[in-house]
Amino acid sequence: MTAPIRTLVVDDDFRVAGIHRDIVAAAPGFAALDPVHTLAEASAAVRDRSPDLVLVDVYLPDGDGIEFVRACGVDAFVLTAAGDAASVRRSLRAGALAHLVKPFDRQMLEVRLDRYRRFRNILGGTDTPRQAEIDRALAIMHGSDAPTSPSRSVTEQVMLDALGSGGASAAEVGERAGVSRATAQRHLVALASRGIVEVRLNYGRSGRPEHRYALPR
Known part of the structure; x- marks a missing residue:
């Protein structure tokens, strides 16, 4: 089973932190850790709880959230009232995968999480x-992935x-995509028949080959 994406919210506003935590908790494939409210708590949480993703405010009581993103070594979104161009550039230089300016609609964060x-x-x-x-x-993360080909279903x-x-x-594939094995296999077979994916055989201990699917090299 694919492990959920452990996500830590860092925000000194307890109400806002709770809202963002609840959005993460409701997102498919994510697990929300208890929010923290200072950079000191965030550093301890990264060390002790090993989040996969952190959602960090910029203005925190004990320092700068963007500098934390630069140093923490964890994938990060910056969620902040700092919407000036210099702050956006600085967060991107620090390695943030997204910069959302508060207040934002719940759907904006849901889309970035997906x-x-x-x-x-x-x-x-x-x-x-x-x-x-x-x-x-990269195209998916930045919302510029090419439209689905008309010859493919969603x-x-x-x-x-x-x-x-x-x-x-x-x-x-079914587990990652959130569908049954049978549904995944049906679509993969259809893709293979059109040459969009390749089928390879993997012989395990039982001697029965397992069909594995891959994008063409």
């Missing part, structure tokens, strides 16, 4: 991704996003 989940499905493993996969992951596009860099079985 993009991050898809981005992580492609680049979250240990395999070396191909350039096309890197480009696709579900088939989700299957492609869930394949990952090293290929996967139908069961693995």
Whole structure:
């Protein structure tokens, strides 16, 4: 089973921190950690609770959230009232994957979380991704992924996003995409019949080959 994306909210406003935590908790594929309210608490949480993603305010009682993003070594979104161009550039230079200016609609954060989940499905493993996969992951994260081809269903596009860099079985793709194994296999077989994905056989200990699907090299 794919582990949920452990997400930490860092905001000194207890009410806002709770709202953002609840949005994360409701997002498919995410687990919300208890929010923290200072950089000292955030540093301890990164060390002790190993979040995969942090959502960080800029103006915190004991320092600058953007500098924390630069130093923490964890994927991050900056969620802040600082909407001036210099702050946006600074957060991007620090490595933030998104910069949302408060107040923002709940859907704006939901969309960024969904993009991050898809981005992580492609680049979250240990395999070396191909350039096309890197480009696709970055396009997804920044909301500029190409429109779905009219020859593909939306579900088939989700299957492609869930394949990952090293290929996967139908069961693995189904788990990542949130559909049944049978549904994933049906769409993967259809994609393979059109040459959009390749089918490879992996012989396990039982001697029965497992079908694994991958993007063409």
